[in-house]
Ligand code: GDP
């Protein structure tokens with residue numbers, strides 16, 4: 001789960017990472033009030049789950065409440081790379097002498113958290129990595145040994161943070177960022193830019209904070225930060241119904257049992273020239289309830305023009321899934337073509353049940369390939 005900048009900063013503050021004081025605002029009037037409370041110069045920042053807000057005009061300085069109100073009304077409602085701005089964060093403006101970059105993320109290859117620090121912050125980190133890889137200090141932390149203070153000193157030294165007072169602050173900050181990363185079960189904690197003020201104060205001017213969904217049950221306070229209105233409507237519905245679903249941009253709705261089988265199904269659809277509309281894993285189930293939920297999610301996507309069930313019976317029995325499909329189709333009306341491929345345990349029984357009772361728009365195919373070809377063809381001819 002990705003957090004908004006201001007939510008990430010709230011977590012930063014909780015772990016002792018210095019950030020500026022600020023307030024969220026959902027209207028220009030609220031932004032004015034926030035600026036009045038904060039006093040002095042403020043910065044009004046679009047809160048969207050996408051980077052590059054600065055370049056898109058979503059970050060504006062304001063000299064006081066009047067200007068904050070005006071800037072907020074410019075920014076609210078703005079479209080930043082497909083994300084509508086519904087909230088701004090108003091914080092005390094900072095003077096910037098230097099912009100650094102600091103992050104910790106998972107290096108899946110090494111199976112270890114990876115720190116990156118560079119004094120060339122404020123820009124896209126990918127650019128730095130490409131243009132001047134030596135400027136980017138990288139260091140893995142052994143999760144069993146945990147973070148060691150020398151590692152922060154090594155990062156500073158390697159990245160070229162030379163001022164002793166800055167070094168001291170950055171070293172402390174690296175340790176606290178690791179605490180935040182582990183403490184919140186994060187996948188990514190990124191500060192870009194990490195600034196040094198003209199007075200020599202180091203603080204986080206931005207935050208990118210991503211928490212492992214599978215650990216959210218341990219962090220009800222973070223789970224509550226989820227913005228249910230953001231993101232894809234089908235994915236939201238799926239989450240509410242407990243369906244494992246990922247939206248894609250094609251037109252063939254896919255249901256399978258088991259993530260591996262569903263992934264192969266995506267490949268086979270692609271192989272026959274089609275384009276999957278989603279990834280949906282029924283898991284071990286196949287009961288009517290689960291099938292209804294999954295079909296509701298899939299058919300709520302207006303882009304879907306055909307549906308493919310790909311079921312391999314193991315512990316799940318094909319006759320049970322067939323019963324689930326038939327029952328689901330009795331409970332809901334679907335006019336789209338549906339192709340079902342059943343194989344494995346009790347496949348013959350399952351196919352016979354479908355052949356007996358299925359509506360006219362349901363077609364049974366014997367293999368994954370023929371099922372994929374059929375559904376793509378049927379979807380096209382609609
Ligand atoms: P991003 O564009 O989405 O990464 O948003 P950031 O929060 O990183 O802000 C982008 C840029 O806006 C920063 O690199 C700064 O140059 C500038 N900026 C943000 N906050 C302030 C501030 O308080 N004072 C000043 N002077 N510039 C700021």
Ligand code: MN
Nearest residue numbers: 192193206207
């Ligand atoms: Mn940034």
